[in-house]
Amino acid sequence: MPSEHLDVLIVGAGLSGVGAAHHIHTAFPRRTYAILEAREASGGTWDLFRYPGVRSDSDMQTLGYRFRPWTQAKAIADGPAILDYIRETAAEAGIDRHIRYGHKVVAASWSTEDSRWTVEVQRDGETVQLTANFLYLCTGYYHYDGGYAPAFPDVERFAGPVIHPQQWPEDLDYAGKKVVVIGSGATAVTLVPAMTDKAEHVTMLQRSPTYILARPGEDKLANRLRRLLGDPLGYMVTRWKNVAMATLIYRLSRRRPGMIRSFIRNETVKLLPPGYDVDTHFKPRYDPWDQRLCLVPDGDLFRAIRHGRASVVTDEIAGFTETGIRLRSGADLPADVVVTATGLRLLAFGGIRLAVDGKEIKLPETLAYKGMMLSGLPNFVFTIGYTNASWTLKADLVAEYTVRLLRHMDEHGYTQCVPVNDGPEITERPLLDFAAGYVQRSVHEFPRAGSRRPWQLGMSYANDVLLLRHGRIDDGTLRFRAAERRPVRSR
Incomplete structure (x- = not known):
């Protein structure tokens, strides 16, 4: 040949x-x-x-x-x-x-x-x-070719579409519909606020919480440095500044996990409605950085929850019904569209x-x-x-x-x-x-x-x-x- x-x-x-x-x-x-x-x-x-x-x-x-x-x-x-x-x-x-x-x-x-x-x-x-x-x-x-999708009981009974984010259909119409996003990782926390623009309501259904930290979508210092120093130098300075900050947070997470856990919880409380059950929905079982920390720009996920356009349910799936998902707690979660943001x-x-x-x-x-x-x-x-x-x-x-x-x-x-x-x-x-x-x-x-x-x-x-x-x-x-x-x- x-x-x-x-x-x-x-x-x-x-x-x-x-x-x-x-x-x-x-x-x-x-x-x-x-x-x-x-x-x-x-x-x-x-x-x-x-x-x-x-x-x-x-x-x-x-x-x-x-x-x-x-x-x-x-x-x-x-x-x-x-x-x-x-x-x-x-x-x-x-x-x-x-x-x-x-x-x-x-x-x-x-x-x-x-x-x-x-x-x-x-x-x-x-x-x-x-x-x-x-x-x-x-x-x-x-x-x-495809992401990870657990074998959910009775999923074939569900009358609506069940979609994995890795194979997102271009023609999906979720306007005015109830959407349930299964998962709590980076994909889920991105999808939930993004889909609130058209959906009637979006629910993030998670088995257990993830560490989520709000961060400004724009880095004002980075933009200022680029104007003052020019693009190459301003970019380099910001790059090392961000590396240093990320490294500091990671090392503190490994050496003093309780301190970082408290910091993230306090920041989360500030962004959620008064009286919100933070410990049920935003208190992970593991230490920070045992798994990847999720970032949400400008706190968009928390803002969607605060405005009532999104909600979080922490429970396990018992099975699907024609109109949604039955939970281990016995509750029914209605859905027209289900998104399985369950990983790679x-x-x-x-x-x-x-x-x-x-x-x-x-x-x-x-x-x-x-x-x-x-x-x-x-x-x-x-x-x-x-x-x-x-x-x-x-x-x-x-x-x-x-x-x-x-x-x-x-x-x-x-x-x-x-x-x-x-x-x-x-x-x-x-x-x-x-x-x-x-x-x-x-x-x-x-x-x-x-x-x-x-x-x-x-x-x-x-x-x-x-x-x-x-x-x-x-x-x-x-x-x-x-x-x-x-x-x-x-x-």
């Missing part, structure tokens, strides 16, 4: 993939590369999700790229604005010309003898092959089958090196962002490290690099040490982390700046190999 050869092959044209391509394209203008995208559009998450109110769950000063300032007034941006930002970034650098749509990568096999990857791609009903010196996966970590299904590396020299790689048998490479897989990088901060903070650092790594290999004539775990004292741990249900359901299918560096998936941006932006490349764990010179045979 004839194949095309590239220096770097990037999989995924979302936020991470476009950022990775920008770093590669800028650092190595003569290197050949392509981005393979299974869907027919770029943008990844921000093109896939179309539900009402879809927005970032972190500020754009950290969700934006380090190399391209976010210049809009809103710090908590909506999905279409983020999608435009990604596509404009790609277009300005000419990266969009390197994206190949409708190319689904199904398998990748490394040859040590040839120092290259052979990648199998499904395109227009046929399988084609590409080869590359370096494979860079920016596939995210969840199924694009994780999928490691887009489900791509990996092999090295003909041997299949089983991901749970590998260790993640610096949270971006895998033991035993040469010339291979992946992006998994932070769970306690913006995804792009880590994505940018991974791309910067990859550029440094490729330059190091060029300078020394290396054609291969591979992390090797030969330390018997290393014990294995889950790659994503996070209590959220969507993580716990599938984390066993992912690579593992180790008990110490460099085999840990760090969750501190400041530490990763030192490790990935400034740390040694040749650290003794990453092994390099130069191309072997093959003997010339006389004719």
Whole structure:
């Protein structure tokens, strides 16, 4: 099967993939590369999700790229604005010309003898092959085909539509209807206030509460700094200010959870009607940051509750009826439309089958090196962002490290690099040490982390700046190999 050869092959044209391509394209203008995208559009998450109110769950000063300032007034941006930002970034650098749509990568096999990857791609009903010196996966970590939907009892009895936000129908009419949103995570707290513009009433039905913190939709200080210092410098200062604040809150949450719990509760009380049962509906069973903290811009969820357009019910589902949901408490919750904001299904590396020299790689048998490479897989990088901060903070650092790594290999004539775990004292741990249900359901299918560096998936941006932006490349764990010179045979 004839194949095309590239220096770097990037999989995924979302936020991470476009950022990775920008770093590669800028650092190595003569290197050949392509981005393979299974869907027919770029943008990844921000093109896939179309539900009402879809927005970032972190500020754009950290969700934006380090190399391209976010210049809009809103710090908590909506999905279409983020999608435009990604596509404009790609277009300005000419990266969009390197994206190949409708190319689904199904398998990748490394040859040590040839120092290259052979990648199998499904395109227009046929399988084609590409080869590359370096494979860079920016596939995210969840199924694009569908989200997680529990098997609710008697759901088939319900007369109205039951919708998962990941497959939002364009023609859904919920005007004047009673809507029940099942869930209490980032998607649910976004949907509930957004749907109150048309719905008669929106109810958030949760099994247990989540930590929710209101935050201004606009960062006035960020906008002022950009006016005073210019976009690049003002953006950088705000970025580090936001990183510092998020880091402080996270560390206090881990070290003094009672203090942060009290702070969030007090802020919540201020935004809800007098006498509201805060401890039933907004007092989680776990400590802050055991699961991701949900942000609501300008307190929109609390405002919708205060104005009577939305409500929260904390109960469990006993089953569906023709006209709604029957709860464990015995109460009936009427509904015309039900939205199951019940989470994601994780999928490691887009489900791509990996092999090295003909041997299949089983991901749970590998260790993640610096949270971006895998033991035993040469010339291979992946992006998994932070769970306690913006995804792009880590994505940018991974791309910067990859550029440094490729330059190091060029300078020394290396054609291969591979992390090797030969330390018997290393014990294995889950790659994503996070209590959220969507993580716990599938984390066993992912690579593992180790008990110490460099085999840990760090969750501190400041530490990763030192490790990935400034740390040694040749650290003794990453092994390099130069191309072997093959003997010339006389004719």
